[in-house]
Amino acid sequence: MTVSTIVVRPAGSRYEALLLAAAVVVTVAILTVYVRTQGRDESPEPIYDWQVSAFNTLSGADQAVYNALYTVKDEIPYIYDDINMWNQPGEKFRWPNLEHFQEYLLPPFYQDTSWEQNGSLQWSLYEPLPEGEMQGSTMYLGTDGLLPDQGSFLLVIGHVHAGITNNNSTVIWWNAANHVEMPESGFRDGLILRGWKEVVPYSGDQEVRRIFGE
Numbered sequence: 001m002t003v004s005t006i007v008v009r010p011a012g013s014r015y016e017a018l019l020l021a022a023a024v025v026v027t028v029a030i031l032t033v034y035v036r037t038q039g040r041d042e043s044p045e046p047i048y049d050w051q052v053s054a055f056n057t058l059s060g061a062d063q064a065v066y067n068a069l070y071t072v073k074d075e076i077p078y079i080y081d082d083i084n085m086w087n088q089p090g091e092k093f094r095w096p097n098l099e100h101f102q103e104y105l106l107p108p109f110y111q112d113t114s115w116e117q118n119g120s121l122q123w124s125l126y127e128p129l130p131e132g133e134m135q136g137s138t139m140y141l142g143t144d145g146l147l148p149d150q151g152s153f154l155l156v157i158g159h160v161h162a163g164i165t166n167n168n169s170t171v172i173w174w175n176a177a178n179h180v181e182m183p184e185s186g187f188r189d190g191l192i193l194r195g196w197k198e199v200v201p202y203s204g205d206q207e208v209r210r211i212f213g214e
Contacts, residue, residue: 068108119145137186
């Protein structure tokens with residue numbers, strides 16, 4: 001007795017394979033369009049006339065001072081909360097002054113060897129004191145550096161009370177002049193008219209490309 005085997009193929013197997021291939025092609029096409037239109041944008045961020053790049057414009061001591069300011073700018077509001085923690089009812093809230101920064105060893109205000117190497121900028125504080133709790137633009141001015149071609153810095157902290165929470169916005173400004181006076185306010189347009197330029201930091205990817213190249 002002879003046994004024979006017959007393979008029966010599904011009637012629609014070829015049709016199903018074509019549908020699967022078409023689905024794969026459509027999926028790849030959709031992903032390609034999405035990546036091109038919604039994917040990561042590698043174009044450089046714009047720098048306006050009233051801004052300067054932290055790494056393309058600043059150098060030497062100015063860049064070191066900026067790096068220190070950028071590192072500690074978000075710590076200052078915490079120091080503000082710390083020194084006002086035990087205020088009595090009706091007592092005005094005050095921003096940390098230069099003596100507080102010496103106690104907290106906070107660069108670039110702290111007068112150590114690094115401060116001397118970076119030009120010994122003379123820092124001063126401007127704080128608005130309206131009735132009630134303090135709101136407005138608090139400013140720290142660093143000027144009169146001892147190094148050649150050294151500019152001046154202004155750290156502006158916008159402080160607003162919203163209910164029981166405090167909102168702070170910090171902006172670092174740079175002026176090419178070695179000596180400047182404390183501005184009357186921290187409003188952007190007024191600072192721009194007086195030669196101040198907002199310092200724009202690089203993103204992480206831009207900084208990597210700056211150091212290691214494309």
